[in-house]
Amino acid sequence: MRRRMGVEERRQQLIGVALELFSNRSPDDVSIDEIASAAGISRPLVYHYFPGKLSLYEAALKRAADELAERFVEPHEGPLGARLLRVTGRFLGFVDEHGPGFSALMRGGPAVGSSTTNALIDSVRQAAYDQILAHLGVTAPPARLELVVRSWISLAESTALIWLDGRRIPRAELELQLVHDFAALAAVSAAYDDEMALLLGGILADEPADGPFADLLGRLAALAPRAVLP
Amino acid sequence: MRRRMGVEERRQQLIGVALELFSNRSPDDVSIDEIASAAGISRPLVYHYFPGKLSLYEAALKRAADELAERFVEPHEGPLGARLLRVTGRFLGFVDEHGPGFSALMRGGPAVGSSTTNALIDSVRQAAYDQILAHLGVTAPPARLELVVRSWISLAESTALIWLDGRRIPRAELELQLVHDFAALAAVSAAYDDEMALLLGGILADEPADGPFADLLGRLAALAPRAVLP
DSSP states (O other), X not given: OHHHHHHHHHHHHHHHHHHHHHHHSOGGGOOHHHHHHHHTXXXXXXHHHOSSHHHHHHHHHHXXXXXXXXXXXXXXXXXXXXXXXXXXXXXXXXXXXXXXXXXXXXXXXXXXXXXXXXXXXXXXXXXHHHHHHHHHTOSSOOXXXXXXXXXXXXXXXXXXXXXXXXXXXXXHHHHHXXXXXXXXXXXXXXXXXXXXXXXXXXXXXXXXXXXXXHHHHHHHHHHHHHHHXX | OHHHHHHHHXXXXXXXXHHHHHHHSOGGGOOHHHHHHHHTSOHHHHHHHOSSHHHHHHHHHHHHHHHHHHHTOOOSXXXXXXXXXXXXXXXHHHHHHTXXXXXXXXXXXXXXXXXXXXXXXXHHHHHHHHHHHHHHTOSSOOHHHHHHHHHHHHHHHHHHHHHHTTOOSOHHHHHHHHHHHHHHHHHHHHHHOHHXXXXXXXXXXXXXXXXXXXXXXXXXXXXXXXXXXX
């Protein structure tokens, strides 16, 4: 029993060390020697716990995926706009911390195409989708709502990836923009579909006048005439 | 000289046959035997022209990428909203024709992670990005414009992928929605940034009152009070 705990502890330590190295440099550039050295053990001992770099990479990815999914959890209290802003902030914090590893993973890292990796990425997307639907209080989403939520999750991923390439926009601005993007995509859908308009109306009815959603609508309304008139 | 033409013609025929098979079923499920049979030649002869399925897949993908990039080309005439709507229509037409192959490729097909495949996908994204900037008449895009354009391209990809899974929304509606999404993402950026507001103002100044951009702004303005007031 005692020895088993030791094995598991060592595995967890190696996963932590590997995750930190994979987060700060492209996983392709991280060697098993480096991981062994950072963990203070020998290279053969690393192989004792993990048969190869891919299995250690997948274990590190699993821990990162669990950590990210935990950040999606938000109490069902208060206005939805503020909730989404907090979760989006934690998501971008995660991306910021794991930048190079996140980029490598999403752009085609060492284990891309492996079914384990793809399943992990999909499970994180699904966790985000499930959380958003739960906050919206919707159990059987119409096709247009599913499209808005899933495509926004994909937009959040790609926005984060584009941002990581140079970080030319302040992170706080990006967080607010993503929340606004969600409102904008929902509004586009609602502008042409009554079911979505009803849903959006219900969400906005509970939004405070100084929340991120109301603020955007005010600014867009102000923008429209200014922009259309030369 | 004559024989060389024959070789190239045969290669092109095989690429066409393979592209059609890869478009209608997941490439993983298409065998070299099937390709040979559809082309009316023997299996060893296929291998004479392409060393393996991966090289034939990559050649088919190259042709599809070229075809898609051609569909992005649009005359620089008339309102921008109508131009974007035409190009988006051709893009979704392409996705519709090559559905299973497009899904497999973007979700992790047989050659995902291969540098050739990733470079091809990136080159198509870059072609779309270059075209949009050219139509906007912008050569040195500010960071926020680059983010809007690149993230919209990614949104168009993911929207198409989500749509392919069941096709529960009419294609024509999706085309218009994507054009509106572009306007909405640009408007969100413009609502908080003067440079983007100036750019958007310039675009909207030339839009006709019955174009897709003006129509959306009118509907959003109508939606705002309806939605905010319970």
